[in-house]
């Protein structure tokens with residue numbers, strides 16, 4: 001449906017008004033505030049959840065460190081036993097990948113800290129430099 005300024009909710013016609021969007025337009029600001037409130041009520045989308053930061057609890061961090069120690073033991077065994085070459089490189093790479101996925105799973109299971117939103121680097125105020 002073609003309504004709104006097109007900055008917060010994309011219009012069917014793909015157009016945007018020249019208002020400048022939610023940072024300077026009062027109507028867009030209200031639209032964005034409503035949308036944000038709606039998203040907070042509904043919780044994160046599955047995609048947002050998937051790409052969100054999952055901070056593990058202390059128990060989770062302990063399990064992750066334990067996992068890392070076990071995997072590192074295997075990595076050292078591979079490093080000492082397998083001759084240099086593609087197979088060794090692949091074995092170590094996939095071991096890293098296994099650790100990453102294991103820790104991602106642990107992180108989700110023991111999640112306790114709030115998911116933090118990281119501000120976009122472009123949103124940071126510029127540091128004033130005296131040239």
Ligand SMILES: [Zn+2]
Pocket residue numbers: 005007017019020021022025026027028029
């Ligand atoms: Zn607007």
